[in-house]
Amino acid sequence: MNSEQPSKWVCYYRCSTDEQGRSGLGVAGQRATVAGFLANKPGEVILELTEIESGRKANRPKLMEALEVCRKRKAHLVIAKLDRLARSVRIISTLMDSGVSFSACDMPLANRFVLHIYSAVAEEEARLISERTKSALLAAKNLGIDIGATGRVLAAKHKQQATERAEDYRKLVADLRSSGFATVRGLRDALNEREVASPGGGRWHIRNTFLLLRRLGLAA
Template identity: 45%
Template sequence: MAYFRVSTDRQGRSGLGLDAKREKVRAFLGEGYPPVAEFTELESGKKADRPELRRAIAEARRRDLPLVVAKIDRLARDVRLFLDVLDQGVDLRFAELPELPTGAAGRFMLQQFAAVAELERGLISERTNAALSAARARGRASVAIAAASKKPAQPWPPRPARSALTPMPRTWLRLCGRPWSPRKPQGGCSLAGGPGVHYPPPPPPPPGGEAGHGRPRPSNES
């Protein structure tokens, strides 16, 4: 009889964890492999509610056969649960401990190994919780740093309203002959009218023609 346990659904679906445990049991049983029956369970090692384990123990007692488990921590990671299984009178064998003695000495050694398995479970839990706390702390620190380093958005300066006397650029260029700029003096050129207003003369017409025409007019002289 053989009992296998995996802790996560991923291990159960992939079969990788089960394959490694079956190889241990195969090497332990040798020519006695495969076992009469196999019982596989997907459950945490600290939980006592194990339907497949109960079935395996009952079947091993009914057939008067040893129950083989790959490793001690695959049976349980809780000392009380482990001792409860031992007290049910089933002949337990562990593939990782082929030289384990029988009797009181063997039971004592199994108790020590079960205590080590429980200690390992506690250390794993502590390391996991510490890593999660550190990750949460790093996340909060990263958010705080990012918030502190983010500069507030600078609003765009308001667009100045166009004055009634502010000329349109094209109008100023046409009348004054140069681009208009609010940062440069306009040299007497103004659109407001009145004394002292000076408009530059219009550009001279092209040679041989009148202003506004690009071709010379034909002469009527013969």
């Protein structure tokens, strides 16, 4: 993240499983997003690296390699989406403190504060999905069900359900934003003043308000 137009780019992609890495699932979409982002920008792509690793694990040899190349060649790191980089505050903080300039195609204008909030929300979301999945798997096991690949199915289901719940708020959020409540804090306060319950049934805070905007594709 710097004001000078980069002349060298390093592209970093991440897949969460070996299966994705072998089949190319997820990587093709990331490549297309990055290509679109770079289409009208000068310079050249000097390196593309793909990591096959969980979004919450901190062991990222390919990311470390990308950062090292960026430092040596004075290149700019680019990723398709911030959540493809990591769902960990620690990893995002490491990147921001590395001295390497970088861009996330889905949040090109995000500042350090927004990136910290985003990573904290993503980390919390991953933790909650993991807890719900473990509880569901334990219940299935107690019923004698062969869980097999059920964990991945349940995790995807819980994520989809969360996205669907967020859609219930879309019109209200749009109305509030058009009325001037454009910031996360402003929206949080407006929702609480109107006594609108959060998806969890409680009050709105910075994290769940930002998460709502992210699920609606309105985070910036």
